[in-house]
Amino acid sequence: MEKINCFHCGEECVDGPINYSEKSFCCTGCKTVFEILNSNDLSYYYDLEKAPGISPKIREGKYDFLENPEIIEKLLEFDHGDSQIVSFVIPAIHCSSCIWILENLKKLHNAVKSSQVDFPKKKLRISFSSKDLSLKELVLLLARIGYEPNISLENFEGEKKGIDRSLIYKLGVAGFAFGNIMFLSFPEYFEINEFWLDQFKHIFRWLMFSFSLPVVFYSGKDYFISAYKGLRSGILNIDVPIALGIAVLFLRSTAEIITDTGTGFFDSLSGLVFFLLLGKFFQQKTYSFLSFERDYKSYFPIAVTRIFSETGQQKEEQVPVYKIQKGDRVIIRNEELIPMDAILIKGDAKIDYSFVTGEAEPVKRKRGDRLYAGGRQQGSIIEVEALKPVQQSYLTELWSDEVFSKDKSSAFQTLTNQISKRFTFGVLSIAFISAIFWMYYEPAKAWNVFTAVLIIACPCAIALAAPFTLGNLLRIFGRYHLYLKDTTVIEQTAKIDTVVFDKTGTITSNKRDNIKYEGIELTEEEKELLSGSLRASNHPLSRALYRVLQKNNISTPEVFNEYVGQGLETSSKDLSLKIGSAAFVKKNVANASFFAQPEELEKTSVHISSNEQYKGCFTFHNSYREHLSSLFNSLAGDKELIILSGDNDGEREKLEQILPRGTRMFFNQRPGDKLQFIKDLQNQNRKVMMVGDGLNDAGALAQSDVGIVISEDINVFSPACDGILDARKFGKIHDFFGLSSKAISVIKWSFILSLCYNLIGLGFAVSGNLMPVVAAILMPLSSISIVGFTTLATQILGKRLKN
């Protein structure tokens, strides 16, 4: 069968294409979007990009909570009269077609006044009139064309963080002053004792002085603050010699122009601050569409369906989750999340805890059983009674642990700060020794030499080496889908000696594509009917199973009944099949004894009976990620590897076969245990990297030196961490380690290079010959060559990663 791809979303049309207006679509959802766009003259969408769409998936009643006035109020940014503004994060935004269609929303509904996309943040800001279009209708409109907004408990908090633009301002001020001072100081570089220059040099100098004021007191203030903080806590960080350099530059230059003894070094001063801030700016690579600070709030829903009885009648209402009190009855639908600890009252619960506890298989719960927050119901509707409010559930209490309030990066001693201690002592002793020497030799020059040493030795180039090397590497990693929070993570990574992996979702893939059949072999007719029946069903397991079955001859069932949460009953000619859960198939089966062992029933499986005879079951196994074994083998050379799983030890033997000897394994670890485990390792002076994926790893990720989250879809939720790695690049972890340690040697080489420049400059300074023009050439030259060297070196390293 030739592959036909959907015109809208580009996915392969598995069920055979739906043809409409000479185009093929994979599902009715995609077709509907095309119809909507086409009928509104918006088909330019398809000219911009090939198959740009996203297949819409809406669940009935999912957005009912948007009718609650309290929630609406929290979501709206602006609300007055018939003018409302709302911002949504839409993970589906991915190409220029998306920008175009979302900015043309007003053509779809005339209540929308304007809409603007922020592509890097994947944000859409809509201005609309709620008289003609309610918030719920707006969200449904977006969802219908495949751009479903992400609304979570985080939105409810409503804290709009102001954007910090102070660095850009500081950079702007420094750059402005640098350029102007350069112009003003140029005449005095070469012409000495020229008639006109002597006339005007005073005004030039005072102008330079006034330009330098905002550079020192505004742009450079962070260096003074940081140096002061460092000194108070007894650390000689790199900002101490920088602040010293800036202060000495400014004071000496001012003294020179007051006493009319020289031009001063205002050009070098403003250049220094400008280059330093440029380094800081470069280092600040942010992935604005990702968040590294998430907690359970961005995972939890904003509202739940509460039921209450009024005059004997049961009624449903949508309430914000924070309103849920102990004893409230709440309805949880298929695929919905349980936001608080609760007791099951009604219905068959099959809860997927994989994200919370790491258990791979969904667990069944009976009436009266306790359900924990964070589980996802799979199957029919259930009714639960809240045991605690949301904030006090077992899961959310994990976030009260102190590791979540601790700032990890502040405790880390960077390479630059390590070297700055020796550097500062070195520079100060050279300054004092040469000053003492000149005191005896020519006392008039002593002050001059002392300050010149401090000026020329200002570690501008050293301070730039790490930001540019690591900033470049951060961008290279980003290209390979490893998104790191900041540059200190790279330095930390280079030091790691122990790597701890979570099991479920981390070293196993979430895709359940490893399916095995056990039981009596199916006949050809049964296979054909099975494929035909599965094709008609929308249940995730049916879809997954259908994908792996042969599709040569498919017979369409004549009778087809789907029982939600149970299974399918189909028949064709004299053959009838029952496909579904064990309990469903077990009913009316003659040979029930054929049924597998009880523990088998716990697994995710699809059972089949044919003409009331039990046949067997397809069991879904989580498959291990590609390259798992080769990754572990290459890491095992110089690092200790540990598996820390919340799941039971059913897979231990299999793991022992795949993984290298010496890999330690721990099972049945609860979130708190994982955190403690990492803490114990660190107490043994280990540098630990935690690789995890779910909420259950959140504590361990925060406690570890480097916490990396593996994510199948980087747009969906991931817990707070230092880096997010696209699951497809799992096998590259070893290369990332190698690159990080190579980056450290690049930084060390640039230190040596910049020390050479410093030695040349010190030669001028110590001999008392430091002219402003020498400083003005040497300082930018050293900075630019460091930037050039680090950029070149990291690019070469990046190329190697590709090969």
Add this chain to the structure above:
Amino acid sequence: MSIIYMLLAISVVVALIFFVAFIVSVKEGQYDDVYTPSVRMLFDDELIKNDPEKNQPVNKEKSN
């Protein structure tokens, strides 16, 4: 040569105008999203139909 005072004043004023313009544009958030406007400007204002030559597809771009 006292014209130089005048020239200095003018040059500083011109420089300040650009500086203030920069600060204002940052404050208004023009530098918050530097990617989307580059895509937006490529869209045609009106739909051009029956002329596939002109509607050349834009290269697939992704943000870093």
